[in-house]
Amino acid sequence: MFRIFTEDLNRNTIIDIISAQFSGFAIIPVIGFWKGEQEDGLIIEIALSGKNDAAKVRQVCREIKVLNNQDAVLCQYIDGFQGEYI
Numbered sequence: 001m002f003r004i005f006t007e008d009l010n011r012n013t014i015i016d017i018i019s020a021q022f023s024g025f026a027i028i029p030v031i032g033f034w035k036g037e038q039e040d041g042l043i044i045e046i047a048l049s050g051k052n053d054a055a056k057v058r059q060v061c062r063e064i065k066v067l068n069n070q071d072a073v074l075c076q077y078i079d080g081f082q083g084e085y086i
Helices: 011-019 051-067
Strands: 002-007 026-034 037-046 074-077
Touching (some): 002 026, 002 051, 011 037
Antiparallel strands (some): 002 037
8 A cells, every 4th residue: 555645736637647557546635834935735545456556656756756745755654564455
């Protein structure tokens, strides 16, 4: 499982960027804080089988960072994630 934290800007373009690499993901709107300032944010979750797709996720993060002119985009790899499609 990968999780990306970013500011909620250019949402449709972010969806296009992610869709170009992955066929399934979730976007969760959140209220976040960066450098003490409140901002609208997004948590993007991509359920994958392992670290093999880490390079694609990092590329997505870089593209979002440039698109939104951000200092940083947080990318988490959640090891040991267990889930199933039912």
